[in-house]
Amino acid sequence: MNKDIFTYIIVFGVLFLTGFYTHQFLLENLSANLSFSLEKIYLFHALFSGIVCINLRVVSTVDKLFPQLGFIYLGILLIKLVLFSIFFYNPIFTRETFNLPEKGALIIPLFIFLLTEIIFVLKILKLKE
Numbered sequence: 001m002n003k004d005i006f007t008y009i010i011v012f013g014v015l016f017l018t019g020f021y022t023h024q025f026l027l028e029n030l031s032a033n034l035s036f037s038l039e040k041i042y043l044f045h046a047l048f049s050g051i052v053c054i055n056l057r058v059v060s061t062v063d064k065l066f067p068q069l070g071f072i073y074l075g076i077l078l079i080k081l082v083l084f085s086i087f088f089y090n091p092i093f094t095r096e097t098f099n100l101p102e103k104g105a106l107i108i109p110l111f112i113f114l115l116t117e118i119i120f121v122l123k124i125l126k127l128k129e
Contacts, residue, residue: 001057008053008120012113016046019112023105032101036091041105044087045113052076053120060124073121 020042027034056073059065065072085093092106 001061004057005054008050008057011116011120012046012050012053015112015116016042019109023108027101027105030101032099034102034105035095036088036102036105038105041088042109044084045109048080048083049113049117052080052117053124056121056124060127069121069125 020039023038023042027038052073056069056076059072060069098106
């Protein structure tokens with residue numbers, strides 16, 4: 001279990017660093033300005049995804065809760081959506097329109113971390129098969 005937790009920390013840390021700096025580099029080459037902090041978006045997704053995977057891995061050791069992990073994960077996704085909306089309400093939800101780089105800056109980190117999170121959750125769910 002400790003090896004898995006260490007793996008989650010390393011993977012989400014590397015994803016944060018490579019994803020953010022690559023994204024920032026591309027935005028600078030396009031001379032695109034964002035009305036929100038790209039670093040905070042990446043940091044939110046990296047931290048939350050890491051915490052979700054670590055917690056699900058720990059909870060997977062409890063035999064009574066293991067069959068419910070899929071439903072627990074769905075609830076956590078809802079919580080993630082609500083927390084994202086709360087944390088980024090002013091810079092994101094008060095604007096009427098976004099240009100293409102801003103839309104990409106919101107969607108790309110979401111998909112990067114969500115895909116990685118789903119891969120880890122599937123591995124956790126297959127532990128007891």
